[in-house]
Amino acid sequence: MLRGNYRRGAAAVFWAAFFFYTFSAYAESLNDWAKRVEPVALKKLLANVSPSGMVAGTVIASPSHEYYFHWVRDASIVLDELRKSDPKTAVSILGDFAKLSREQQKLQTRSGARGLGEPKFNVDGSAFTGDWGRPQDDGPALRAIVLIEEAKRRWMSGDLAGAKELYDGKIPTESVVKADLEYISHHWNQTSFDLWEEVRGFHFFTRMVQRKALVRGAELARLMGDRGAADWYSKQAGLLKKEILKHWIPRKGYLVATLGRDGGADYKYSGLDSAVVLGVLLGSVGDGFMGVSDSRVRATVKALERKFRGIYTINKRAGIPGVAIGRYPEDKYFGGNPWVLTTLAFAEYYYRLGAAARGDEFLERVKTHVYADGSMSEQMDRSTGFMSSMADLTWNYAAFLSAVRLR
Numbered sequence: 001m002l003r004g005n006y007r008r009g010a011a012a013v014f015w016a017a018f019f020f021y022t023f024s025a026y027a028e029s030l031n032d033w034a035k036r037v038e039p040v041a042l043k044k045l046l047a048n049v050s051p052s053g054m055v056a057g058t059v060i061a062s063p064s065h066e067y068y069f070h071w072v073r074d075a076s077i078v079l080d081e082l083r084k085s086d087p088k089t090a091v092s093i094l095g096d097f098a099k100l101s102r103e104q105q106k107l108q109t110r111s112g113a114r115g116l117g118e119p120k121f122n123v124d125g126s127a128f129t130g131d132w133g134r135p136q137d138d139g140p141a142l143r144a145i146v147l148i149e150e151a152k153r154r155w156m157s158g159d160l161a162g163a164k165e166l167y168d169g170k171i172p173t174e175s176v177v178k179a180d181l182e183y184i185s186h187h188w189n190q191t192s193f194d195l196w197e198e199v200r201g202f203h204f205f206t207r208m209v210q211r212k213a214l215v216r217g218a219e220l221a222r223l224m225g226d227r228g229a230a231d232w233y234s235k236q237a238g239l240l241k242k243e244i245l246k247h248w249i250p251r252k253g254y255l256v257a258t259l260g261r262d263g264g265a266d267y268k269y270s271g272l273d274s275a276v277v278l279g280v281l282l283g284s285v286g287d288g289f290m291g292v293s294d295s296r297v298r299a300t301v302k303a304l305e306r307k308f309r310g311i312y313t314i315n316k317r318a319g320i321p322g323v324a325i326g327r328y329p330e331d332k333y334f335g336g337n338p339w340v341l342t343t344l345a346f347a348e349y350y351y352r353l354g355a356a357a358r359g360d361e362f363l364e365r366v367k368t369h370v371y372a373d374g375s376m377s378e379q380m381d382r383s384t385g386f387m388s389s390m391a392d393l394t395w396n397y398a399a400f401l402s403a404v405r406l407r
């Protein structure tokens with residue numbers, strides 16, 4: 001009897017939670033939700049930038065203990081979005097980030113001669129010394145991409161000294177952007193770990209952002225009168241283009257994430273990976289090469305969508321729009337769940353393509369699973385849909401702001 005009551009009680013609590021969870025998401029329109037969460041996302045993003053007591057310019061990946069570090073990739077992506085959504089606030093933060101980054105470039109790290117590819121740092125600015133997948137060569141590229149824009153802004157506004165602080169045009173260089181561009185232009189033909197920190201090889205994502213850094217870097221070098229360097233960076237960007245094209249595997253019908261694997265995880269058989277879509281969003285330069293409307297990119301997006309629709313229970317539940325998107329189908333990290341930032345990337349992809357209704361499906365999907373107050377953890381449980389893994393992932397808020405800005 002008691003057991004029966006207990007069971008009934010537990011069932012009632014379950015269904016109450018289920019209905020609340022399911023229908024509370026529908027009570028608010030997507031427009032209202034997006035409008036309400038936008039300032040929340042910006043506030044939460046900023047809460048993870050230079051948190052009190054930490055070195056200025058530090059961006060923590062999440063307040064959760066395991067992610068209480070400054071990742072070069074996350075920090076650069078987050079600050080590039082901040083630059084677009086809140087340019088006034090971004091200016092001084094980018095100054096701090098540039099100074100911190102320059103100091104970190106000079107540290108002795110376990111990446112050794114590939115020191116600029118060091119993926120993450122402690123929040124006091126010092127080098128992280130534990131075992132990790134290193135080097136990760138998307139980091140210098142993403143960092144260059146955001147700081148090149150800051151250098152251009154300074155130059156255009158007449159702050160020539162400020163611009164030269166970021167790009168001095170000297171060899172050996174003492175400036176953060178030039179150091180990154182030299183590193184990229186001399187190391188893109190060597191393998192490194194991917195953005196998911198698991199596989200060593202040549203990656204579509206890394207190559208796309210390396211190419212963008214070199215293209216934009218060449219523009220900056222030309223603007224600031226460093227013509228020899230401009231030619232060199234352009235030439236390397238051109239060579240990268242040829243390598244990027246090799247990721248299209250006609251037999252598979254999609255762009256594969258990694259070629260020439262020479263270390264790290266070996267169970268990613270499909271080669272299907274949302275990193276390709278992120279590479280397009282963060283690495284295309286508007287010159288028609290591997291942009292959102294490229295047929296190979298479209299085919300890859302379709303293949304990913306189809307795959308993720310099939311493997312996650314929450315994508316088969318009736319009544320929830322869109323598809324929850326993970327990193328890659330063979331993922332095991334935290335049980336291999338869909339992620340908020342990859343699902344938001346699909347929303348942004350369709351917004352950029354001009355297919356707003358499709359984009360909204362993915363935004364709806366995120367709206368369904370994140371916390372009602374707008375808090376976004378790294379993952380969405382593949383069978384319950386509840387938020388999982390690290391809390392308040394800074395990158396999520398950047399991905400959200402980027403998607404709604406393009407909506």
Ligand code: NOJ
Nearest residue numbers: 195196197198332333334
């Ligand atoms: C931590 C990394 O950040 C994550 O990307 C990876 O999946 C796990 N380690 C497992 O290697």
Ligand code: NOJ
Nearest residue numbers: 061071073074195196197
């Ligand atoms: C794990 C992700 O795979 C990686 O891309 C990210 O940089 C770290 N988490 C920190 O957010």
